[in-house]
Amino acid sequence: MGREKQKIKVLVIDDDPKVVWILSEGLAPNFEFVTARDGVEGIQMVSTEKPNLILLDIKMPGMSGLEVLEKLNKQEDRPEVIMISGHGDTKYVVESMRLGAAEFIDKPFDVREVEIHMNGVLERVKLREEVSELKKELEIRDDLTKFVGDSEPVMRVKALIEQVADSELSVLIRGESGTGKEIAARSLHQLSSRREKQFIKVNCAAIPRDLLEAELFGYEKGAFTGAHKNKQGRFELADKGTIFLDEIGDMHMELQSKLLQVLEQQEFVRVGGVQNIKVDVRIVCATNKDIEYAINAGGFRDDLFYRLNEITLILPPLRERPGDVPLLVNHFLEKYNKQYKKEYYTLSPETINMLTAFHWPGNVRQLENMLKQVVVRSDESIIAELIAQAGHQVKTGVSQAAPVPAFSAGATATAEGSTTDYSLKSRVGKKVAEEEIRLISEVLTKTNWNRRKAAELLQISYRSLLYKIKDYNLNITK
Template identity: 50%
Template sequence: MHEKLTSKIRVLCVDDDPNVTWILSDGLNAEEFIVETCNDGRAAVNKLSGFKPDVCLLDIKMPGMDGIQLLNYIKRQDPGISVIMISGHADTPIVVQAVQGGADDFIVKPFDVEMVEICIQKVIEKKDLKQRVQRLESELARQSLWENFIGESPAFLRVRELIEQISTTDLNVLIRGESGTGKDIVARMIHQLSDRARGPFVKVNCAALPPELLESELFGHERGAFTGAYRSKPGRFELANKGTIFLDEIGEMAAPVQATLLQVLEHKEFFRVGGTQSVKVDVRLITATNIDIEKHIQEKKFRLDLFYRINDLTVHMPALRERGDDMILLAHHFLEKYGGKFGKGTIDLGQEAERALLQYHWPGNVRELESLIKRAVIFGGGEILKHIERHKDDRAGASESTDGDPFNPEELPTSYFENKTLKEISEGILSQIERRAIKMCLDRQGWNRKKTARDLGISYRCLLYKIQQYDLQKDTVTADSE
């Protein structure tokens, strides 16, 4: 039976005719209903401050605040309250207006009290069914979220448990871990499992923009704030209102922007660049970094007070090499994913390939593994082990030899050319050449990304995109890597 029917249903009756409210108050079964009455809309508004009804019965035509106005007020205050409208006439326009305002049912005077009881119970049962469906949909959504969050190692299961716990809070979260460990995925999981899931999820890469542009990107700007600001623009914090903002690579944020961010976190408001009117926001902050942020604090590159603000809760992402057989589970998952996507069917990994995966240290973590499997599916012709060994040789520095060249057209299997247009074939090969060219230039410049972008004739932001797209990793960390 409906859960509300096991306890008394709370009903608020509002009608300017005292006889109607008396009939309802006296006639509704006292064993099933708790009834409160009012004879005008304003009195009902006051009553609602201390009485939380399950159902409201509202007369449409009342002096002062009429039933439609009261309906709109109730739905703004609490959409979960069911509302049944009462009228002396089945006037179609009024009925339509009431339904559009959120009314659940309509009763025409004169009415039988028993009919009102049946109507109330139907409305309550309908609401209960809707809530059960929503709970089921929510549970199914949670299950589907975990489907691509793959792993069984103790380190991984600890992260999963922590995500479940964190998602029930609204505290700021710092996600730490090496590049490619899945910090972005964890941020999205926390958002989707939280009460803010219906709100926006907005991601900003703090390393993708120079400081002068990052502040405008985060907090927006007014027209004329700087050269090229031809119109006002809301910032990412405004766009994330009622949701979550994810600041990736927070450790790369310049000092002036750090100071502004600290003020936003303290006061929940900010000024657009060039603006004079404060903007209030309600956002949850999730940040991520792959650097030693404590070292940055010691070197005065990152504010200690900001670190405390962003670090209410911390998630440490384990490196892939610390996750044992998880890499085998992930490899099978990526084989299935890209085998289907590129029409390669079922591809067997094989025991030798599994051993090769386990013997490699995976500096690029899950992102590197996914990129390798993707290229192996496209170019490997099913020879996964051969492609893994080539990849390991390439990372070890053997890629300068012709035998280790993964994009040598002469070595591409016949299957690569099947069921592809000339454009698709060309783009696939050119992407391998582009990947090699960017990697060589980065190595030549000691992974100074600004110099590399200049040498390649592309923007700094474009280079960052390419580095992520091709899963490029620096072999050694240099002090001058920006």
């Protein structure tokens, strides 16, 4: 906040013009006063002027202050009211308090005293707002780490999350759009001993290419046009916490090199800077892209991939775990009824069946959006309509779903019992893996397991060879 404080707007509802005059004279620097001469005008001005505070006279011609207060109580989020009483009005104190007045001031008053009362009330409002903000934040956090589902594949994912949360291993979370990758990332943070520190999310696809480096690593004043001062990057903000690099598959190659270097050396320099900065950050990444494909096509560095992918968490698409649908339905009904103050809790068995049978191209997010609409409109019949629309979108190729290759390095938790995999990318991925295993084994035998020599022959980096040996579980006896 700068020195130019925003003035606090106070609506004075009083038929005596002297009151406003005295207040404006005495308290002008911090407060702006607007005035209404009677209750009717006053109530109107609460909506038009949106004051932060109201000073309300008890005795006025027409509507009394108490009646005005009663009417104002019908408004949602009305500002706090301080009652002003003349001689002999003290008998109304109790009634005003019952109606929720925050304070009571006697006429004639000393402006300084009024100021103290006003500041006291405003301070209380601020505290209350802070508490409710905190509560909201806690609810959101709680919600984000609530990974609903008890199907076999989800239980396996949850078990893996618990096992690796408190390790330093880098985790790559994969899965179609809307399967809960972000919840998984937040759960990893919440279940780790880093939970008291920051969880910093960076969406690598949403930040323009030339800004992403500065965003991640910060910059020094003058590093580029518009860099007016030094700025910390997200890695610094995430120190001792977790950084979540979402849509990592969209990071451009140059930045991939810098990221790899940072991960290996555990330090970096800001853009335009010279000083090395050391941070202790846990890395979690997510993507719904086929990274193996990108690697083969030269769009993603394999050595970075292996570095980021010490553990792979694969989130199963919703269609592969229809048993979770009723649980998710209850969870979202609960959530949105609470949020929108509704009482729409039960769906008919037919609707539940319809939801369970649907193939959910947009996964949990799509289900969540649908249920939000159902609650807001308190009408389950829109589900049939929405499902018909969504089905049509898939046929015409508007779906957001992206295939996830069945083959993946590292520890995995995948859904079993899925239908035959006709995906070209994933079939080719498997073939590539088979061919890699064959070739690497051959070269390793030929070089008598001299890994440096083998890497040279294979024309890949020594590091990627080590990762591949580990991931394919190759050993000398093979």
